């Protein structure tokens with residue numbers, strides 16, 4: 465068993481928010497999904513206060529070793545989530561982490577307060593990769609701005625608060641330290657890196673949203689460096705992600721200081737990736753132990 469802010473997990477493998485639709489998977493695979501659930505905790509797709517349709521298409525562009533998405537957070541909004549998604553996600557056999565994003569402190573406060581009322585929710589993740597409409601700053605790109613966002617919601621919940629950092633910051637470790645001082649219980653990183661693709665026909669940006677977020681193997685080295693730096697800068701548990709596709713790569717993130725790891729883009733390529741990585745991780749550590757015993 466592994467402890468994440470007082471919540472017990474059977475292992476260290478989570479999903480990256482927005483990269484595994486557990487409700488659709490349950491529809492497709494029925495109870496078999498619950499019997500062999502791939503993650504040790506499930507992170508919901510990010511929800512916002514008002515419903516969102518998301519960005520116009522096209523929403524995806526494949527790069528040589530990654531994916532740029534401009535999905536734009538389509539979701540049912542807080543009330544729709546609480547009414548129709550949460551009861552279904554509550555049936556999953558693992559702790560539930562609900563990811564929220566607010567475009568102002570007031571919005572963030574409403575989200576955290578309402579989600580916090582629900583016993584089904586184990587932890588809350590603050591996705592701070594969005595502008596604060598009041599200041600015009602990207603919440604997670606600036607340490608003081610992040611601190612203000614966390615301070616605004618900290619008194620509203622006793623549930624553990626995870627702050628999900630954006631890699632599009634000058635110094636993510638400084639942002640993490642401010643999040644810790646403001647009362648965060650854990651840090652997760654990385655979210656996607658800002659990227660762009662041009663329409664091959666020469667008519668401007670390919671993605672309907674103009675720019676998008678790069679993920680997958682292309683970002684792994686950046687993610688590993690940021691996880692390593694953040695884990696040394698805070699005392700909080702760190703959830704590391706960014707391009708993990710194998711158990712050896714997951715083990716690198718754990719060695720860099722992450723307590724848990726999350727699988728994102730790889731689940732689109734191989735929906736069984738998390739199970740494979742969890743199983744191989746056990747084997748990986750077993751071999752490492754054998755090696756240490758032999759050479760020690």
Ligand SMILES: Cc1cc2nc3c(=O)[nH]c(=O)nc-3n(C[C@H](O)[C@H](O)[C@H](O)COP(=O)(O)O)c2cc1C
Pocket residue numbers: 479480481482483509510531533535537563591628653654655656678679680681683705706707708726727728729730
């Ligand atoms: C299609 C797609 C949708 C995503 N949606 C969300 C989201 O709703 N909230 C969030 O915090 N991160 C979201 N992410 C970011 C992932 O959770 C993860 O932080 C990022 O992709 C890096 O991990 P990876 O390289 O393993 O995918 C999304 C990523 C992708 C590719």
